Amino acid sequence: MSALLTIEDLTVAFPRDGGGEELAVRGVNLTMGREKVGIVGESGSGKSLTARCILGVQAVHARCTARAMRFDGVDLLTATPRQMRSLRGGRIGMVMQDPRHALDPVQRIGDQIVEAIRLGDRKISRRDAWAKARNMLESVEIREPDRVMRLYPHEVSGGMGQRVMIAIVFVREPDLLIADEVTSALDVTVSARILELLDEMVTRRNMGLIFISHDLNLVSRFCDRVLVMYAGRVVEEIAAADLHNAQHPYTQGLLACMPQIGGPQEPLPVLQRQESWREEGAGA
Amino acid sequence: MSETAAPRASALQARLAELSRFARAFRRNPLGMVGLFIGLLLILAAIFAPWLATHDPYAPDFGGRLTPPGAEYWLGSDELGRDIYTRILYGSRITLFIVALVIFTSAPIGLFMGVISGYFGGWIDAVLMRITDVFLAVPKLLLALAFVAVLGPGIVNAALAITLTAWPPYARLARAETLAVRNADYINAIRLAGASPIRIIARHVVPMCTSSMLVRVTFDMAGIILIAAGLGFIGLGAQPPLPEWGAMIASGRRFIFDQWWVAAMPGAAIFLVSLGFNLLGDALRDLLDPHAVRRT
Amino acid sequence: MSEIEIEGLSVSYGEGRGQRQVVQGADIAVEKGECFGLVGESGSGKSTILRAAMGLAPQWQGRIEIAGVDARKGPRPAFLRKVQMVFQDPYASLHPRLLIGEAIAEPMRVNRLPRVAERTVELLEAIGLTAAHRYRYPHELSGGQRQRVAIARALALDPEVLLLDEPTSALDVSIQAEVLNLLNKLRAERGLTYLIVSHDLAVISHMCSRLAVMKEGRIVETLGREELTTGAAAEAYTRDLIAASR
């Protein structure tokens, strides 16, 4: 398996209030081919930040360093801004966690998808692009795509916004797709359909997928392997199917916090975080 | 979640922390620092002109007419024997005055018009934006010229004329920003607190417009300086003997081939200052524009 | 009389030819102190019902009465004192330029309530943060902390009813557990009534005694927690939802 993406020792630092720096991601390693890799972990553990650094779209004051970061032969550390721009949205696609922020609030949904299509294929006519955009919305299970194409982002529901973001990335047919919490606002039936679509793209287009989610059940059903992050570090790496037999107490704690249908209506167990988790962990 | 080093004890401290983070990020941009330096230089020159000057800016000295730059006249002297260095120093006061007057009138007007029309929409928006379009449709310099021609030349009139042409882009910008935030949930949350539209606009919408306004204003300062100098040059701005840079170039253009410094020195000052504001604007945009991203 | 009474609610957006009804004839009744769930397909109009109730979706027909105040005819300030809403997306519901303390204090300031500073600290402590968090900006908090702040802000006016739109869908499981526990604790302590929108049946099952299922703008079915547990639903769509959530 040739590596599609290689990350060695990725570290992200933010300037701290009183001076000095704070590490938000600490030495993350990831080598992946054309497979489905899940990243789970609690809020603030650095999942999105890792993803953002791969695309070079982290906040201006974030300092992102790594020993190596390569995507299919391209060195992401030395790539020019221009190369990065063409990779983003082209060969690497990312569905951001906060769809409503990532969409332009004053441009219609349809125009935004069409723009994405025409960025990838400059020869396509506006009309064909429009038709393609419409079909893509239909395939992400949006009812009445024609109406939704004419709406502004604040006029669609939370879950529809999320699916519009997915559509925008899908139309570019990337080689590597980073999906950050793409199904968090979707009901189970629609989410199942989106996952089918993702799965199909991974197999048909031979795409690599980084699937960030806090839904452990979903990740264990959908992905090939899973990285568990805590405080900026990968504490456990495990085959997705074995997630329920995870060894690390943190992973076990995450699994225990989930409510269940028909479960008791007592207070849910909450995670008791241990200081030692910050330092130990699989380097993978 | 990472805890910050020491918990903050007041809102002021929080604002300062934010400011210092901003300052630290700003310092990483060398061109921005150059711009800031030039801007500060202009302000210092204006404040301390009487102490930094080597001559009287107005008193003619026919013995020393059109002297080239040297030990006596650092940047040379003009056709009345006045020291150009001194006049540029004093001229910075006029430049700064015009810039400040224009910014402090046009930015609030534009902000007000844009925010009101963006927030309320409907016919209010239609009316206000048509007015804005009318002003935008007329070329800037032409409008300023017509205005000064009516009111008569002078610094204040020149500044007002520039204001007249400068506010419409601010209105556009503020309207766009307002449109982008007016349906945001954080604005809805304040509506649900029962706040009046005036309070929502003043306390919650306007702060969201300020950073892009600031970037725009900084860029515009360069343009304002050029237009002010342009008006001075054609005799509609500051009147002689005021040491306005544009007017100084105008008086020097007769000697441009033989006594180049008379026109070139104030020209260089204009160039330097407008370059500075452009650099500053670029740096601010990199930091404040949420869509701009960068890898270090 | 129920605490929340929604009868024959229809909501539409747009005007003229572009007008479209997104909710049709919805009926919901929630008793005082109850927690009622609203689930259903994405885009089916769940958030719209909450928005209409709060006056954020202007075109609606039907009757909405909450805590004894009619949403249309009743005095608006009194209504807002009794009912508050928590929005779907914690990343979008806090003003980026306001400190946390200011965001929580703002509703109290608008309504000229006394003791704003003390109450702000009390609210922060009630949601498990500390007084020091007053001086943080939203971007310095995690998603879960932000959502808790949004809850504190909704509680600032001491309402009797909270409408919660997907309160935990943007949160990870550990923080979801914290927020759900917090909501249950607040409900017990303050006798609040909740109407919770969620797409996660497990969350609804954990929190609520009854729920309504929505599809394409209509409430297709209302069922109790037991039916949810056993999967004994009348509608095929509900059965699909339950089956897919297992």
Ligand SMILES: Nc1ncnc2c1ncn2[C@@H]1O[C@H](COP(=O)(O)OP(=O)(O)OP(=O)(O)O)[C@@H](O)[C@H]1O
């Ligand atoms: N712009 C920023 N400035 C300062 N700190 C930041 C910034 N962005 C992220 N962080 C910090 O980096 C850490 C990791 O953030 P990240 O967004 O990657 O979390 P996450 O794992 O995606 O969490 P979530 O599940 O809530 O999305 C957090 O502790 C956060 O406080």
Ligand SMILES: Nc1ncnc2c1ncn2[C@@H]1O[C@H](COP(=O)(O)OP(=O)(O)OP(=O)(O)O)[C@@H](O)[C@H]1O
């Ligand atoms: N301002 C608006 N203008 C026009 N249509 C709107 C507006 N707001 C919502 N809609 C439409 O109303 C329908 C219902 O939206 P709503 O937000 O209520 O869905 P939802 O059930 O909350 O879905 P989700 O679970 O995805 O959040 C959608 O089809 C949406 O496009």
Ligand SMILES: [Mg+2]
């Ligand atoms: Mg994230």
Ligand SMILES: [Mg+2]
């Ligand atoms: Mg919704």
